[in-house]
Amino acid sequence: MxxxxxxxxxxxxxxxxxxxxxxxxxxxxxxxxxxxxxxxxxxxxxxxxxxxxxxxxxxxxxxxxxxxxxxxxxxxxxxxxxxxxxxxxxxxxxxxxxxxxxxxxxxxxxxxxxYPPDLNDTKEVSVGETSAVVLSCDVRANPPVTLIWKKDGEVLDLATGSYKTTNNGITAELSIPKAKRDVHQGTYVCEVTSPVYGITSRTFTVTVKDKVLGFPLGPTIAGVVVVVCTVALALISRMDKIIKCCKRN
Missing domain, CATH: 2.60.40.10 (Immunoglobulins)
Incomplete structure (x- = not known):
């Protein structure tokens, strides 16, 4: 003691x-x-x-x-x-x-x-057939959130449609390497759930257009016209000399 x-x-x-x-x-x-x-x-x-x-x-x-x-x-x-x-x-x-x-x-x-993630908005996305498209959501939040992707109101089956997803806790992305109109066109939703702030989301309206040519047709045609006109003007400016040369011969 x-x-x-x-x-x-x-x-x-x-x-x-x-x-x-x-x-x-x-x-x-x-x-x-x-x-x-x-x-x-x-x-x-x-x-x-x-x-x-x-x-x-x-x-x-x-x-x-x-x-x-x-x-x-x-x-x-x-x-x-x-x-x-x-x-x-x-x-x-x-x-x-x-x-x-x-x-x-x-x-x-x-x-x-x-703080909640910075979402609750809608984006319009247009992509050419067979082109790649990436849908991106800011999921940075505290406490962390859970995320699901939806297409046309249904939970997206990531095993189909050649989808790829990434999520580093700051940005979540849904990638489509080659968009096809009959498969990928539609409304996508990035839906996140916070234990504090509830459900928030971002909506993407994806439109798949006809395949875009690999080169810009309009600028190419304009370039050809400029070259042709330049050559023509050069020939015209030398025409007098060409004619005199022919007469001497």
């Missing part, structure tokens, strides 16, 4: 001797994680405790390791940061407050920024 009491007293002394800075947030964080949303305003406040030498209470803020410039009056004892507005790029960012004179005395908070 005596040993246990001694250990407890020793631990209490150790805890009381710890120097610390505290970071508070509005809205309130859960532990070291702060959940917020795009366009919101977040205020972070850093404070020193009484165990720190009053002459060594200058504070510094860092955003992902990069120092944040602070006004001189916002550095001592208590320092505040205002993040307004919160953006997608703030997701996963760590804000750290530390003592300037002792960098081991610090505290951090990480942003968990929630």
């Amino acid at each position: 005596k040993v246990s009491v001694s250990v407890v007293l020793l631990l209490l002394c150790y805890v009381n001797g710890i120097k610390a800075v505290t970071v508070e947030s509005c809205p309130l964080a859960t532990g070291s994680s702060l959940q917020t949303a795009v366009e919101a305003t977040v205020t972070l406040t850093c404070m020193t405790d009484e165990s720190i030498d009053p002459s060594n209470q200058e504070l510094q803020w860092f955003r992902n390791g990069v120092r944040v410039n602070l006004a001189e009056e916002n550095r001592m004892y208590r320092s505040s940061l205002c993040v307004q507005p919160v953006t997608k790029e703030d997701n996963g960012v760590v804000f750290t407050c530390q003592l300037k004179g002792d960098t081991s005395v610090n505290n951090s908070i990480e942003f968990d920024v929630q």
Whole structure:
């Protein structure tokens, strides 16, 4: 029992001797994680405790390791940061407050920024027969979303129609290497489901036209006409010389 009491007293002394800075947030964080949303305003406040030498209470803020410039009056004892507005790029960012004179005395908070994918629109897509077409959707979101492709109101069977899909968590693509009117023309929907924001989608109206010639016919004809006219004008300008040469002969 005596040993246990001694250990407890020793631990209490150790805890009381710890120097610390505290970071508070509005809205309130859960532990070291702060959940917020795009366009919101977040205020972070850093404070020193009484165990720190009053002459060594200058504070510094860092955003992902990069120092944040602070006004001189916002550095001592208590320092505040205002993040307004919160953006997608703030997701996963760590804000750290530390003592300037002792960098081991610090505290951090990480942003968990929630936002839906940027969808809910319609695009018109026109493609020539046998040409390639790519339908693209921005699926970047927090929390992550699930995705399905639909064609003419039905879930698309990716095993048919020579479709290819990719999804890197930022952009999802449906590719058709060789479009065929009787197979690929129609209305496609990129439908994503978020556990927070529900269902959003992008609609593509795909029209497959007759095969486009491999070369531009109009510009080619115009080029031929220009060449012929140039040659004709050159011959006309030299006609007098040609006639004189013939007479001498």
